[in-house]
Amino acid sequence: MPSFDRAAFLLSAPSLKQCPPDLGAEVAFVGRSNAGKSSAINALTRNGKLARTSKTPGRTQLLNFFELDSERRLVDLPGYGYAKVSERIKLEWQENLTQYLEERASLRGLILLADVRLPLQPFDLNFIDWAHQAGIPVHLLLTKADKLKRGPANSNLLKIMAGLKNLGLEETVTGQLFSSTKKTGLEELKTQLTEWLEVINPDQEED
Ligand code: GDP
Numbered sequence: 001m002p003s004f005d006r007a008a009f010l011l012s013a014p015s016l017k018q019c020p021p022d023l024g025a026e027v028a029f030v031g032r033s034n035a036g037k038s039s040a041i042n043a044l045t046r047n048g049k050l051a052r053t054s055k056t057p058g059r060t061q062l063l064n065f066f067e068l069d070s071e072r073r074l075v076d077l078p079g080y081g082y083a084k085v086s087e088r089i090k091l092e093w094q095e096n097l098t099q100y101l102e103e104r105a106s107l108r109g110l111i112l113l114a115d116v117r118l119p120l121q122p123f124d125l126n127f128i129d130w131a132h133q134a135g136i137p138v139h140l141l142l143t144k145a146d147k148l149k150r151g152p153a154n155s156n157l158l159k160i161m162a163g164l165k166n167l168g169l170e171e172t173v174t175g176q177l178f179s180s181t182k183k184t185g186l187e188e189l190k191t192q193l194t195e196w197l198e199v200i201n202p203d204q205e206e207d
Pocket of ligand 1: 034063143144146178180
């Protein structure tokens with residue numbers, strides 16, 4: 001398992017051209033603003049500074065890369081949830097995001113964060129649809145699970161997953177409950193990330 005608490009800020013990229021070399025493996029985090037993305041990245045890396053990086057003015061529209069080790073990265077896609085920007089900037093962002101999803105070879109999976117108390121929003125469903133078309137798996141992190149009792153939280157998880165199955169998306173999306181405050185679901189998240197971030201040694205691949 002990578003040591004998530006060694007994550008260090010690498011760079012902010014305004015477009016695909018400025019991303020670090022497309023080698024090794026990376027997993028990107030997305031979510032509408034207030035979904036709990038910064039808190040989740042904070043809980044995972046135990047580094048409050050990292051999550052704040054993406055809220056620094058000027059970095060809100062970019063891809064922010066955090067390095068775990070020389071071959072593995074976490075990526076924060078802050079612009080996805082950023083509401084207070086013009087339509088022109090939103091369109092520009094969408095183009096960059098689509099290009100990133102379609103062309104980034106080292107992108108192994110997406111962590112989509114959404115509040116467990118709400119149904120998935122059009123933005124979330126659009127995003128899952130893009131990922132589905134680009135053939136990239138999505139792991140849904142239903143955040144703020146501590147705000148519901150266990151029964152209702154589980155039933156919301158089941159309802160959301162059943163809705164995705166009805167849309168034919170069950171092979172693209174997995175899901176779990178999560179709470180940054182209580183740290184519930186943290187091990188399950190780490191297991192998913194570790195699976196995606198496994199780097200295949202080219203020498204072994206040839207055998
Ligand atoms: P972001 O905009 O997606 O990065 O969201 P933040 O991580 O900044 O969280 C938005 C708000 O929700 C903040 O007030 C957080 O304290 C709160 N929050 C985030 N995660 C949790 C959680 O797991 N439980 C509870 N109770 N509150 C949370």
